[in-house]
Amino acid sequence: MRDAQRTGAGGAMAEEPAAPAHDTRESARLREALVQKLSHEATLRDPRITAALRAVPRHVFVPEASVEHSYQDTVVPVKYADDELLSTLSQPSAIVVMLEQLQVGEGMRVLEVGTGTGYNAALLAELVGPHGRVTTVDIDEDLTRRAREALRSVGYAAVNVHTGDGFDGAADGAPYDRIELSAATPVISPAWTEQLVDGGLLVGPINVKGLPFLTPAFRKHGTRLVAESMRACSFLSLRGSAAAAGATFRLPVRPKLRFVWESPDEFPAGVLTRVFRQKRQVRDEVPIAWGAAAYVLLTNADAFVTEAGDGRVRGISLLDRKSESLASIMTSSDGWGTAGVVVYGGNGAHTRLAASIDEWAKRGRPAVEALQLTAVPAPGPERLGPGEYLVRKPYYDLIASYDTPR
Numbered sequence: 185m186r187d188a189q190r191t192g193a194g195g196a197m198a199e200e201p202a203a204p205a206h207d208t209r210e211s212a213r214l215r216e217a218l219v220q221k222l223s224h225e226a227t228l229r230d231p232r233i234t235a236a237l238r239a240v241p242r243h244v245f246v247p248e249a250s251v252e253h254s255y256q257d258t259v260v261p262v263k264y265a266d267d268e269l270l271s272t273l274s275q276p277s278a279i280v281v282m283l284e285q286l287q288v289g290e291g292m293r294v295l296e297v298g299t300g301t302g303y304n305a306a307l308l309a310e311l312v313g314p315h316g317r318v319t320t321v322d323i324d325e326d327l328t329r330r331a332r333e334a335l336r337s338v339g340y341a342a343v344n345v346h347t348g349d350g351f352d353g354a355a356d357g358a359p360y361d362r363i364e365l366s367a368a369t370p371v372i373s374p375a376w377t378e379q380l381v382d383g384g385l386l387v388g389p390i391n392v393k394g395l396p397f398l399t400p401a402f403r404k405h406g407t408r409l410v411a412e413s414m415r416a417c418s419f420l421s422l423r424g425s426a427a428a429a430g431a432t433f434r435l436p437v438r439p440k441l442r443f444v445w446e447s448p449d450e451f452p453a454g455v456l457t458r459v460f461r462q463k464r465q466v467r468d469e470v471p472i473a474w475g476a477a478a479y480v481l482l483t484n485a486d487a488f489v490t491e492a493g494d495g496r497v498r499g500i501s502l503l504d505r506k507s508e509s510l511a512s513i514m515t516s517s518d519g520w521g522t523a524g525v526v527v528y529g530g531n532g533a534h535t536r537l538a539a540s541i542d543e544w545a546k547r548g549r550p551a552v553e554a555l556q557l558t559a560v561p562a563p564g565p566e567r568l569g570p571g572e573y574l575v576r577k578p579y580y581d582l583i584a585s586y587d588t589p590r
């Protein structure tokens with residue numbers, strides 16, 4: 185999709201095309217520097233995405249930030265309510281990773297959930313070209329209004345910007361060849377799978393047992409979705425129906441915590457209450473890789489995440505029902521496990537936790553990218569194949585495996 189302002193402004197005889205009104209030599213230079221940086225880091229490999237990144241003037245979408253800031257590889261905060269961050273312009277490297285997973289071709293119909301500033305929608309418009317169609321939806325009207333204006337100002341007026349809860353998709357533009365979630369979700373919405381063509385891709389961060397960064401590219405095969413690639417990206421969470429659908433529990437004995445429980449068994453409120461009344465001990469820190477954190481959670485049915493009131497992950501916990509003990513790897517902004525291990529009850533859970541991390545090391549320290557995920561309509565199968573683990577969720581269960589896909 186070419187922009188008349190950009191292509192029309194340069195005279196045929198000029199040595200260098202003149203910069204369009206919204207662009208200056210400085211913004212063009214900073215944009216190119218960002219492209220070079222992402223290319224050198226090998227984040228940016230696809231020439232079509234490179235061309236899109238060069239074409240879209242990112243700074244126009246975040247007038248609140250300096251031009252320098254808008255071209256750094258960082259998140260730009262866009263909207264707060266009280267102290268809560270409601271919208272951001274995502275980090276360029278995370279945007280590129282997801283666009284690579286999305287494999288957008290010319291002429292495709294694409295839905296984005298989470299318009300924000302409209303910048304990513306402009307990149308999608310570049311990728312689908314003049315014969316494709318981009319629909320994007322955000323839950324906040326002030327954001328869609330501003331995104332529409334920014335898109336129009338730089339030549340992407342053809343993007344359909346809707347206001348609504350993206351959990352319902354956008355039926356108007358359906359069916360879609362690609363659906364991209366620009367915010368994290370605890371559940372897969374049935375509307376997304378209905379509005380996606382068979383063989384289409386759904387890409388976005390899915391919270392799996394409370395882990396906030398797993399980003400699969402799901403290919404739709406009839407009623408199931410099979411992940412073709414898995415990356416790690418950190419995004420804001422969806423508000424609205426998706427947030428309400430997540431399986432979190434509370435316990436009076438720990439009123440400030442939310443427990444994300446997505447195991448096949450019932451939430452063990454009774455055992456946990458007894459365990460939390462036992463003596464609390466703090467053991468040494470065990471800094472662990474993201475891959476290990478995911479492994480412990482997914483391969484142990486009695487493993488779960490605890491979140492603080494603000495939604496931050498506080499710890500990854502393992503319950504040992506037999507010894508009525510619990511071990512929690514506490515996290516901090518320095519990484520997983522950097523805040524020590526908290527133990528309640530005897531050593532049972534702590535020993536199992538250490539054994540699970542050892543097992544991860546013995547299996548070759550699989551990174552999150554090695555994880556296979558398949559989503560099946562809930563309730564999923566009662567019986568699983570060897571090496572498979574079930575994550576129970578509303579609408580779609582997940583079958584996780586570190587071996588070959590089913």
Ligand SMILES: C[S@@+](CC[C@H](N)C(=O)[O-])C[C@H]1O[C@@H](n2cnc3c(N)ncnc32)[C@H](O)[C@@H]1O
Nearest residue numbers: 271298299300301304322323350366422423424
């Ligand atoms: C990380 S920002 C998206 C950044 C955006 N793609 C861009 O290029 O600027 C996530 C966005 O999701 C929106 N959002 C949150 N919950 C939503 C929902 N249920 N439906 C649609 N959008 C939602 C937020 O308002 C926020 O603007």
